[in-house]
Amino acid sequence: MEDQILRLLGQRGYAPANVPELLRHLRWPPNRQQELQRVLAGLERSGRITRTKGNRYILSREADLIPGRIRINRQGKGFLQPDDPALKEIMVPEDATSTALHEDRVLVRRDVRARGLRPEQPTQETGRVIRILERRRTQIVGTLQRGRQFLYVIPDDPRMPHDIYVPPARDTGRPANVGDKVVVELREWASRNTNPEGEIIEVLGPPDE
DSSP: OHHHHHHHHTSTTOOOBOHHHHHHHHTOOGGGHHHHHHHHHHHHHHTSEEEETTTEEEEGGGGTEEEEEEEEOTTSOEEEEESSTTSOOEEEOGGGOTTOOTTOEEEEEEOOOOOOSSOOOOOOEEEEEEEEEEOSOOEEEEEEEEOSSOEEEEESSTTOOSOEEEOOOOSSSSOOOTTOEEEEEEOOOOOTTSOOBEEEEEEEEOTTO
16 A cells, blocks of 8 residues: 555646545545545655645655754764665765654655756765654663753753753652752654753763772
8 A cells, every 4th residue: 555655646647636636546435534544644654755834745756855863963063874775975064964863764855956057066965954754762861950040951962962851750658869960751852943852751860989
């Protein structure tokens, strides 16, 4: 079924279609709509297709959207390894990584470069993260600290650029004291302009333990 949908979206002359229109194009009966939506959701999670405004579907590559796994260095710069081995690595500037973390699967919009009259020298492809497809990890180890009005955790991994706001620890088996190493489960993190929030799920204790 996935192959049938991908072939349809890849046809020359295909116009972005919504679910009812896709049903008609595929010549499937209306009672298969839920099945179609389930398959579309899986393809969207994988990054192979993208839902546009009006809930219409296109192949990601048609919009210069590249799925792959991102590596982030200590300076915060990202490097996307596309799922398609024929594509080159794409550099993602620090201010364009969105909420991506090291080794996440993401969807990157590749920058379009203006072409001059002279042949261009090969240069590094660049892009911007527009969606997180899959978190490689949702648990972060760090040090618990207290601000004026809230608790927060400073991640041990320098590639995690933001402190994580947390409520007081509950049901962890031992109390969490300021300065303790803790394990935090990340919650949904939607914007790079706000600190992520999480919940302490394990107290490891003082750093020298």
